[in-house]
Every structure is written in C-alpha cells, then in structure tokens.
Amino acid sequence: MRTTLPEQHPSRRKVLAGGLAGLGALGVTGGLAGCGSPLAAGVAGAPLNPDSVTFWNLFGGGDGARLQTMLDEYRRQQGSQESLTAATFAWGNPYYTKVVLATLGNKPPDVAVAHATRATILAQAGLLEPITEDLLGLAGLSSSSFTPSVWEAGKVGDSYYTIPLDTHPYVLFFNADVCGQAGLLDGDGKLAPIQGREAFEAALTAISQVTGGAAWSASNVGDTSGSWRLFQTLYWQMDGATDFLGDDGQQLTVNEELALETMGYIGDLAARGLLTPTVDYAGASTLLYTGKVGFQTQGEWEITTAQGIEGLTFGMVPIPQVFDAPAAQADSHTFIIPRMERTDAQRELAMGFIKSLLDQSLTWAEGGHVPALRATLESPEYQALEPQADYAAAAEIAKYDPPGWYSGSGSTFETIVGAQIGLVQQQLASPQQALDAIKEQLRTYLDTPSPVLGS
Structure with a gap:
C-alpha cells in the first residue's frame, strides 16, 4: 500500500x-x-x-x-x-x-x-x-x-x-563450429530458424552432445542485470505477461504465475545441464569462444569482443521464440x-x-x-x-524495463530482481522463494512515493 x-x-x-x-x-x-x-x-x-x-x-x-x-x-x-x-x-x-x-x-x-x-x-x-x-x-x-x-x-x-x-537488445550469440557439428546451420552457415520450446530444447540437446556439457551460457554471477534480461525476454514471450511494475513503480503488477513459470524454466534447464548453472560475465563469453557451449545470450555490444577472438567463427540472431510470441529485453x-x-x-x-x-x-x-x-x-x-x-529485427520485439523511479538499466530494480533469478539458475532458490524475496525486497521502494511525483 x-x-x-x-x-x-x-x-x-x-x-x-x-x-x-x-x-x-x-x-x-x-x-x-x-x-x-x-x-x-x-x-x-x-x-x-x-x-x-x-x-x-x-x-x-x-x-x-x-x-x-x-x-x-x-x-x-x-x-x-x-x-x-x-x-x-x-x-x-x-x-x-x-x-x-x-x-x-x-x-x-x-x-x-x-x-x-x-x-x-x-x-x-x-x-x-x-x-x-x-x-x-x-x-x-x-x-x-x-x-x-x-x-x-x-x-x-x-x-x-x-x-x-539506437536499440541495444539481448540477443543470441552462436559458435558456428559447434552449431555446425550439431546440425543447426543452414546452407549459408547461419543458424537455421528455431521456434517453439520443443525445437529450442532439441537444439540445446544437440549442442550438448557436441560439447559433452552445457549447451548455453547465460551469466548470473556478479551480473544481476544479465539475469534480469534473461527473465524479461522469456517472460514476455508468454501470453498474458504484464509489466513487473505499475503506477510508476508503486505497484507490483507482474503476472506471478508466469513469473514462476519463467524462473522454473530457467532453473530446469540449468538442472538438466543444458544451461550453465553458475558463470560470471566474462566466463559466459569464454565458454562460447572456446567451444564449451554453442549458445550464449548477452547484449549485442559484446560483438566487438567476439570479433577480436582469433579463429572464432560466430553469428548472432534474435533470441528464438521459445513460447507464445517473440520478445527480447532491450534498452x-x-x-x-x-x-x-x-x-x-x-x-x-x-x-x-x-x-x-x-x-x-x-x-x-x-x-x-x-x-x-x-x-x-x-x-x-x-x-x-x-x-x-x-x-x-530484435529491435522490433524490444521489451523495455517497467517505468519506476528505481527502475531502468543498471538500477536498484534490476539488482534486486536479477539477484534472485540468478539464485534460481544456480539451484540455490526455488522460483517461489525467489519471488517471495523479490516482493519483500521491493517493498521499501513500492511503499516510497516517487521523489518526482510527490508534491
């Protein structure tokens, strides 16, 4: 209140x-x-x-x-x-x-x-x-x-x-050598279209058979914004998703059922060994560059780093539509x-x-x-x-952070929410525990009138 x-x-x-x-x-x-x-x-x-x-x-x-x-x-x-x-x-x-x-x-x-x-x-x-x-x-x-x-x-x-x-969306990087061995490339050496949960998980499984380990790296250690970007992308792909915050950050309006489903999906893929359970920002990229994974989700700004890796053949595409509609976190x-x-x-x-x-x-x-x-x-x-x-095309499906005086890129909101999502990926918290912690930690900000809108 x-x-x-x-x-x-x-x-x-x-x-x-x-x-x-x-x-x-x-x-x-x-x-x-x-x-x-x-x-x-x-x-x-x-x-x-x-x-x-x-x-x-x-x-x-x-x-x-x-x-x-x-x-x-x-x-x-x-x-x-x-x-x-x-x-x-x-x-x-x-x-x-x-x-x-x-x-x-x-x-x-x-x-x-x-x-x-x-x-x-x-x-x-x-x-x-x-x-x-x-x-x-x-x-x-x-x-x-x-x-x-x-x-x-x-x-x-x-x-x-x-x-x-500009628009800077969260995108999918792929290691062309690994994905080629997994049979995921088209005749031009680009990633063949992937749509739907079944197709996405089949692609991850094929990559895992090549790497002998994880298929996909997504940083979640010391990178709360990265964990938020992953959640925001998958959450908004679900029919019925709503902004996490409403009334300029004074109300919690997230669809809790879909939030739990999204976090559950992230945790499940990590538990199955398809998604890295624990990796920091630099480590997630290194796994892609060295062929330890075939996919990495990250902001497109890391293109310059990837281009500087000798011998690396890689590509980038919008994150596949896993659920009901395409979406990508962006600013x-x-x-x-x-x-x-x-x-x-x-x-x-x-x-x-x-x-x-x-x-x-x-x-x-x-x-x-x-x-x-x-x-x-x-x-x-x-x-x-x-x-x-x-x-x-990822710019056309961009989903921005919800408005709020404590929200936006690099904000307190991303830190609070992203930290808990990261714990789910690390198998250190259940989705319900994470959501409960998010709601409790956001309470101070939800109950504090905006310093802008206050009279």
Whole structure:
C-alpha cells in the first residue's frame, strides 16, 4: 500500500534535489571517469561556453572508442577543437545523479546521453526539454526519421523527451563450429530458424552432445542485470505477461504465475545441464569462444569482443521464440536536452551536434547497436553489415524495463530482481522463494512515493 507524504513538506525543488540525488546511493556507485577540468562544466559551477556544445555521456570500452571517433568528426566539421566539450562519467546511477544536480543548478550540459528507461524520471521531474517536431526540424529531422518502437519509448504523458540513437537488445550469440557439428546451420552457415520450446530444447540437446556439457551460457554471477534480461525476454514471450511494475513503480503488477513459470524454466534447464548453472560475465563469453557451449545470450555490444577472438567463427540472431510470441529485453541510448535557459541559436547548435552523431550511426552500429535512424537502418551499407543485420529485427520485439523511479538499466530494480533469478539458475532458490524475496525486497521502494511525483 502506498504511503503518503506528511502535510508539511519541503518545496518541490528540494524534494527533487534531495530525492533524486539520493538515487546514486541506491545502486551502482562510482565517480567521474576520464574527465578533465573544463569537462565538468555544470557540476562544479564552471562557466559554460555559449559558442561550444557541452556533451555528457556514459560510454566506455568499445562504445567509448567509437564515440570518440564520432566526436572528432564533429569537431572536424566545425573546424575547431573548441566547438565541443565532452565528458564521460561512470555508468549507472552516479551519472544520472550528476545530470539531475547540474540541471537543478541551471548549468547542465547542452546535450546528454540517457537510457530510454532512465529518461522517464528526468522528464517527469520537469528536467528535460520536450522534443517537438519544430525542434527536430532545426536539424532536418522529424519523428518519422526514427523506428517507431524506439521513438515511442521516449513518450511521457503527451510529449516526447528523447532523440533515440539506437536499440541495444539481448540477443543470441552462436559458435558456428559447434552449431555446425550439431546440425543447426543452414546452407549459408547461419543458424537455421528455431521456434517453439520443443525445437529450442532439441537444439540445446544437440549442442550438448557436441560439447559433452552445457549447451548455453547465460551469466548470473556478479551480473544481476544479465539475469534480469534473461527473465524479461522469456517472460514476455508468454501470453498474458504484464509489466513487473505499475503506477510508476508503486505497484507490483507482474503476472506471478508466469513469473514462476519463467524462473522454473530457467532453473530446469540449468538442472538438466543444458544451461550453465553458475558463470560470471566474462566466463559466459569464454565458454562460447572456446567451444564449451554453442549458445550464449548477452547484449549485442559484446560483438566487438567476439570479433577480436582469433579463429572464432560466430553469428548472432534474435533470441528464438521459445513460447507464445517473440520478445527480447532491450534498452536504447538516447540524446536528451536538459532544461535550462537557452537562446534559439543554442538550441540550433545542440540539434546540429545531435544530427552529426546520428549521421554517423553506421560507425555506431559497427559496435553492435541497432540504429534508431531509419535512413541508416534501411541503408544498403547497414544491410550488408554482418552479423549486425542478422539480429536487427530484435529491435522490433524490444521489451523495455517497467517505468519506476528505481527502475531502468543498471538500477536498484534490476539488482534486486536479477539477484534472485540468478539464485534460481544456480539451484540455490526455488522460483517461489525467489519471488517471495523479490516482493519483500521491493517493498521499501513500492511503499516510497516517487521523489518526482510527490508534491
């Protein structure tokens, strides 16, 4: 049951500053990464240069390297290194806390990156500029420039607040050598279609006969988000699935019967030796790369790692439809424009920067993410990109995390729920025990009014 705020309470601005800043204490912790003195404009009160775009992001690894190439291209287009000031922050709650505090102080970046599942709370707090057709038009864009599913993910109320860069779905990697020996490849060396529980389990059994052990690796040790992605994918493939949370995270609305069935299926496959019972993030990939398994489920961003493994022949496809309908857990990287006092010229400058990065979506797609810009997604160049084009359809069946002030990528919600699902896979908890623990651990957050929606 939802609690209410006392009648005498601090101002909305103080609630936002205190409540949203506190989100960083609820999940991943971390600080500024690779951020020099002028890059922290808006955090420490440093002045913002009106003639330069200030951009904040949370990309590391291969994504970070590709982004740097794209930023360098923007600077080249502008003819000046000073045309852009870019900062990279630690992934997760710390990043979003910094965006909140800078915006409340009226010194946010001109443009920032946000996961679609994390932008919702920022929009509800009134911290983002609405993305209107007129604003998009400043860069020669419109809502129809983007794939409908990812564009709609940016809607809050009657307005839109994100400009999507990509969709990054949970997908199936396969070791072509192992799957070839198991008789699962077609004449072109690609994974033959698999649909239905019987066909999926037959494929796992065939792989297991080749490997002499597990057929499928899915990380569940130190990777609560991975366990959540696996659950969310299979759960939404079942007829009758509902969002885990409702009323912006204040109600538990999950179909408990299907949740138990989903966790039971994960646990059963692990107990039968077809799915790895216990493996961490790096270990799950290593099993695929060394031929110890034929399948791995993971975010498509690990394509760069797989491509760097000498002698590995692999492919990627959307996760097979095991149950009633296709589905894949996903999120999207988007651009947001934090609310502050801006001139028309500054808005046009910000939109020009966003357009430059969108125009380089093919570079971004090389790192695995499915482009949100239709011009890139439908281009011959992208369609010829393998294996990226082979799993692009996963973006059409994307299932995002349920809205909530403590939900979204890298959130407290994923940590709580994913940890219990991982225990089921490890045979350390029954589905009912896991669900009971999830409900108990979520109770604090269910009963805490949103710091955004509270008056």
